[in-house]
Every structure is written in C-alpha cells, then in structure tokens.
Amino acid sequence: MCQYGVKTLLAILPSGGGALVSFVLTEKKIPFEVVTIDLEAKEHKAPEFRALHPFGQLPVLDEDGFILYEARAICRYIEEKYADQCTSLLPKGLKERALVEQAVSAELANFLPHAMKAAHEVTGQSPRGLNADQTVVDEAVAALAATLDVYEVLLGKHRFIAGDEFTLADVFHYAYAPLLAENGVDVMTKNGPNWNEVISYPTWRKLKAEGIKGTVI
CATH class of the missing domain: 3.40.30.10 (Glutaredoxin)
Known part of the structure; x- marks a missing residue:
C-alpha cells in the first residue's frame, strides 16, 4: 500500500x-x-x-x-x-540499474538537446520569441527522428526505454516530449505504439x- x-x-x-x-x-x-x-x-x-x-x-x-x-x-x-x-522508479539490481543509467545518459546526450531546441522554437521560448525559425525546428526534429529510430529498436526488445519496467529513464523524457506532441511535432507520436505508451503514461x-x-x- x-x-x-x-x-x-x-x-x-x-x-x-x-x-x-x-x-x-x-x-x-x-x-x-x-x-x-x-x-x-x-x-x-x-x-x-x-x-x-x-x-x-x-x-x-x-x-x-x-x-x-x-x-x-x-x-x-x-x-x-x-x-x-x-x-x-529505479531497480535494485546492479546490472539493471546500470542499464537505467545508461538510458538516462543516452537521453541526455541524444534526445534532450534536439527536443529542447525544437520545443523552445515552437513554443516561442527561443531568443526570437514568438517568431519561430522553421529551419531550426526542422533540423531539430530530423535529429530527434534519428534518435527515435534507435528507440524503436530498443522498444522492440523491451516495453520501456531501459527494460520492461517504467523507470526514471522514461520519466526524464517528459520534460519536452509531450510538449512537442501538443505543438504539432508529429515525430513524437508516429514511431510506434511502445513510444506512445511511454509518453502517455497514466500519471502524466x-x-x-x-x-x-x-x-x-
């Protein structure tokens, strides 16, 4: 309980x-x-x-x-x-936890920079304010799509990013993934049902x- x-x-x-x-x-x-x-x-x-x-x-x-x-x-x-x-949200086993930390590091290096750049543009939080630069958005989304292609390979092997259990590795994607989806960046929702499950978790x-x-x- x-x-x-x-x-x-x-x-x-x-x-x-x-x-x-x-x-x-x-x-x-x-x-x-x-x-x-x-x-x-x-x-x-x-x-x-x-x-x-x-x-x-x-x-x-x-x-x-x-x-x-x-x-x-x-x-x-x-x-x-x-x-x-x-x-x-963190496994107790050493190897299982190492896999979560591996996924967290991958998110920080390969997902966050592109997602944050695209999100800041489409929501008017960039230095240009409400005048989003579509070229910047397109480049960020293209880089993000490449990351999501790798995610689809991983999600073909297990239910969530770092394994079959929902962990902090999945949570850390909530900073910008849903925000992009809400602002019409379709790349967030068209890469398969597993990814959709990650970003539509009940608590979110x-x-x-x-x-x-x-x-x-």
Missing part, C-alpha cells in the same frame, strides 16, 4: 525540469506545495532566489529546509528516499488533465 511522505515545496514550471519533479512526486503519491516563480519579472534571478539556486534556475525543492536543485538530482533523491513507496495524463496542483489523492 502506498504511504504518504512528508510535505515538500517546489518552485516549478508545467514543462521542463519542474514537470519531471511533479511527475515523480505524483507517481510516488507524495503531497507537495507548488510555489509559482514569475519568470517575466525575473524572480528567479533575485538574490533571495539565488540563495536557493545559485544559477537562478528552476526547479528547486525545499523539504523542511533541505534545499536541492537540478531536476534529475531531485528526482533521484525522491526515488531513493521513498524507494519502497508506490512505484519503484492525470497531471495534464488536472494540472500540477501539488495535491495527491
């Missing part, structure tokens, strides 16, 4: 690293409070916020005074602390439908 953990505090966005942290907290059924940071007002660059995150970035976790930043570090911390609560559908509220029921 799932047990609730302590209340946590986050400064997050509905995509990017904040989405990853929200996903893991929700999957582990850990209540958390959302603190909204106004990026346009540059609250994340204010001295009081930099005291929490010296680079002035999101997300940040504040757990009863324990401050942790960088989404992947936060997700690993949550999983390690609540390893036996609800879904286990719940977060998208209900919003990131910080309350887990």
